[in-house]
Amino acid sequence: MADRSAETALPAPPKGDDPAQRAAWLRIVVEHHRRRYYEQDDPEIGDEQYDALFQELERLEAEHPELDLPDSPTKRVGGATLDKLVKVRHEQPMLSLANAHQPDEMQAWVDRMRSHLAREGIEDPAFRFVTEPKVDGLAMSLRYEDGLLVRAATRGDGEVGEDVTHNVRTIPSVPLAVDGAPAVLEVRGEIYMALHDFERLNERRAQAGLSTFMNPRNSAAGTIRQLDPKLAKTRPLSFWAYGVGVVADAPAEEAAAAGAGADASRGTSIGVAHALGVDGHHATLGWLRERGFPVNEDVRVLDDIEAVVARCGEWEQRRDRLSFEIDGVVIKVDDYELQRRLGSVGRDPRWAIAWKFPPRTAVTTLRDVVWSVGKFGDLHPYAVLEPVIVSGVTVSQATLHNEEDLERKDVRPGDRVIVLRAGDVIPQVISPAPHEAERDDRAAPPRPPATCPACGTPTEKPEDSVFTRCPNRGGCPGQQYQLLKHYVSRGAMDIDGLGEKQVHQLLEKGLVRNAADLYDLAVEQLVELEGYAEISASRVVDAIAASKQQPFGRVLFAIGLEEVGQVTGRNLAARFRTIDALRAATPEELAATPGVGEKMAEIIAGRLADPPVVELVDRLRAAGVQMEQEGAPPGEGLLDGLTVVLTGTLPTLTREQATERLTAAGARVTSSVSKKTSAVVAGESAGSKLEKAERLGVPVLDEPGLERLLADGPAVLVPDEQPPEDGDEDAPEEG
Structure with a gap:
């Protein structure tokens, strides 16, 4: 198998009509572009081109079954629907973790480890601790044999889980093949759903008239246990690797036939160290990262427990700014020999612990359900609550999303309800408190009003909507x-x-x-x-x-076009350049814009033709608001071909302003750093992206450097040649 971790040029397409050569080339190309998109957030081709390559490979494999290989990218599509999930017994149990909430509990953990090791004859051990985020997802075991993914299983009760390979194969960030792996390799990690993916999924479900999910963890858990892999493929799941379980030079049945001694280190830290050539947990994470597994970049190695506690505090402060949910920090002893000596007590390893964050839920009384009107006339229910403190904030109102979600949750005025507050997100009512649904004196279920609470117009419920709406557009x-x-x-x-x-x-x-x-x-x-x-x-x-x-793309977002967010507004502005060209575009032309699908294009076209919107746009243009895209057309900008990453807080520019200026100059702005990144613009609290840029040798600019880049172009990124200093070995000799 080719080294999938290498940054190499793609091979040229094969000449001739040999299907085997064509399929082999397609597998390399499709896998390359999959990794560029999902792992590096730096795609080189558009969705349509990728889909065409993928579909061609599918067709070739269907026409020539001998070309249908087990690690082909097409295996992510999933097979037939299962009748049920099969139980799997873990060869090495997936243990739980003891918890700590205070610094003195962390110190007590260290004291217990020292006491245990003293009985083992190890006095005053020099601990090194690895800290990593405790992602709020679903623990997963991935088993590879001879480098190929053969099974994925849930944690279950730690001893027995369920085989969910059919769904895990659809997750783009899970490698189907691993180069340089031992005969048996078990990778452990967390399946989760990123917050932005969760929000988009709920939006799509709401638009389709389906119930919305309660939180990202439930979405991930429900998806991974689906029997139909095609359904799982439509839901955006991701994976973080956090360790290795079983490793061996031979599968279990071969080891048993050869005798226990042939595989004595199977499933132990010593076995991991021997098989992977590493001496500790942090090195193992590096080994996994090098082979294409997503590993959190903010994993740290610390030498004392005070630094660990401080790091946990930093994670808690950052919690609301992350793109995924965490409920704590996992701390592990790095050294595998110390792990082996410490062992486990009950179902918990002595060498690991979880620092848990305070809960984000509380129980209070639902006083009433009232309805507010949205930008497009949709009626949103929200809860009026008996004030309660959640995560240090007093909450008296909370969202109930939409009427179908309200009906599914079955919360009614007078109920005791569970309230969740996650970061800066509006607090939400999750469900009735235990046993509330059993009460005989509950109020009637709340229903949407027959007339708009803002203008009194009779409301209506479109067939394809989860919202009752006020139809009085322009007058409500x-x-x-x-x-x-x-x-x-x-x-x-x-x-x-x-x-x-x-x-x-x-x-x-x-x-x-x-x-x-x-x-x-x-x-x-x-x-x-x-x-x-x-x-x-x-x-x-x-x-x-x-x-x-303000730039044209931001204007398109501001005027309130359904389906047009900040990114879509920028993409529409870049593609059509003027409001007249955008208005004249057909739905098919709109759908060719990155991020715009067919249904979305129909909605945008309809909204642009809506008389109140036509009048608004005409008046805004007459007032002097930007209705044309500034900067050079695509391919003609000063920074055309550059890829820039923004991180941290700049002194005078917001992230949106910097993005708009860069894109107007022709640059692409992405969210992750790779070897192909042209520059990283770093402000205060830049974090791991700055560290990765420095490690890869990517040029780093501050805000003045960004201004020079925008003014002078790519030449700013080329370091000035410095004259050799006196005594420099490379200086030319005199005479």
Whole structure:
């Protein structure tokens, strides 16, 4: 098998019509582009090109069964639906972890290990600790034989799990083959769903009229236990590797036939060390990373427990900024010999512990269910709660998502309910508290109102929607408020001085009806309102005027087109360049934009033709708002061909502003660092991306360096040649 971890040029397509040569080439190319997309976040080709290559390989393998290899990328599609999941007994138990919540509990853990090792004859051991995030997902065992994935099993009760190979094969970040592996290799890790993938999945399910999932962990667990792999493939699962279980030079049945001594180290830390050529856990993670397994980049090796406790505190502070859910930090003794000596007590290894974060749930009383109107007329239920503290914040309101989710959860006024708060996300009601559903005196289930709570218009429920809607587009004050609040928000037009309170005030006084009216406001009108003086009113009017310079892509996001977020807005602006070209585009042309599917294209086209939107866009253009894409067309920009990663907080530019300026100059902005990254722009608290860039030799710029790059182009990334210093061995000799 080829080394899949190497950064090598792709081979040229084979000449002639030999299907075996063509299939072999396609397997290399498809796997290469899969890794570029899923592992490096740095794709080289578009989705349509990738799909065409993949489908050609599928066709060849179907026409020539002898070419259908077990590690082919097409095996990720999944096979037939299963009747049931088969039980699997783990050759080496998947143990649980003891917990700690306080520094003194961590010190007690270390003291227990020292005491145990002293009885083993090891005095004053020099511990090295490995810290890694405790991802809130589903523990998984991946078994490879002769380098090929043969089985994936859930943890189950630690002794017996379930065979879910058919679904795990569909996860792009799970390698189907491993180069340089022993005859038997068990990789352990966590199947999870990233937060942005979870949100998009719930949005798609809501649009399709399906119930939404409660949280990412439940989504991952429910998906991985599906009987139909084609369903699992439609759900965006990911994988982190966190260790190795069984390793051996021969499968279990061969080892048994040869005698116990032939495989005595099977499933032990000594066996891992011998088989992989490593001496500890951290080196094992490096071995896995080199062979294509996703391993968290923020794993650290620390020498004392005080540093470990501080690191756990850092993870807790970062918890809300991560792209995946964690509920703690796992700490392991690095040295395999010490692990072996420490062993286990009951079902817990002595050499590992989990620092658990405070819970993010609480129980309180649901006072009422009320309904708010969204930007597009959809009615959203939310809970009015008896105030309760969750994760240090007092919560009195929480989302209930949509009416079908509300019906599924079956929460009613008067119930005791469980409330979850995760990071900066709006708190949500998860379910009734235990035994609430058994009460005889519960209130009737809440139902959406027959008339809009904002304008009184009779509501309607479209067949393909999970939302009851107010059809009064353009005239409903609830929709006007939500659209205008969105337009002025930081991620959209970023009009400083206009928040929820001010938007409500402007609408209530009749000074504005939609976003275009903002550009007619005068200082004299604002000073008549409560909270405004002449200086503050002038600042708001100036901020409104400044918003006319916001890029076209941001304008498309701000005006409130269904299905158009920040990224889609930028992509549409880059592809069509002007509002007139965008309006004239057919749904088929819209669907050719990256990130826009056929159904989304139909919705966008319909919204652009909606009379209130037509009027709004025309008035905004007349007011001087940007309706054309600035910068050079694709392929003609100063930074065309460059790939840039942004990390940390810049002194004066937001992430969105920096992205817009780079993309306007022709650069691609991605989220992960690889050898192909042209530059990393690093601000304060840059973290692991900066460290990886330095390790790979990728040029690193601060904000002034970014400004030079935008002004002078790629030459900024070429280091200046320094004259040799006195005494330099490479300096030319005199004379």
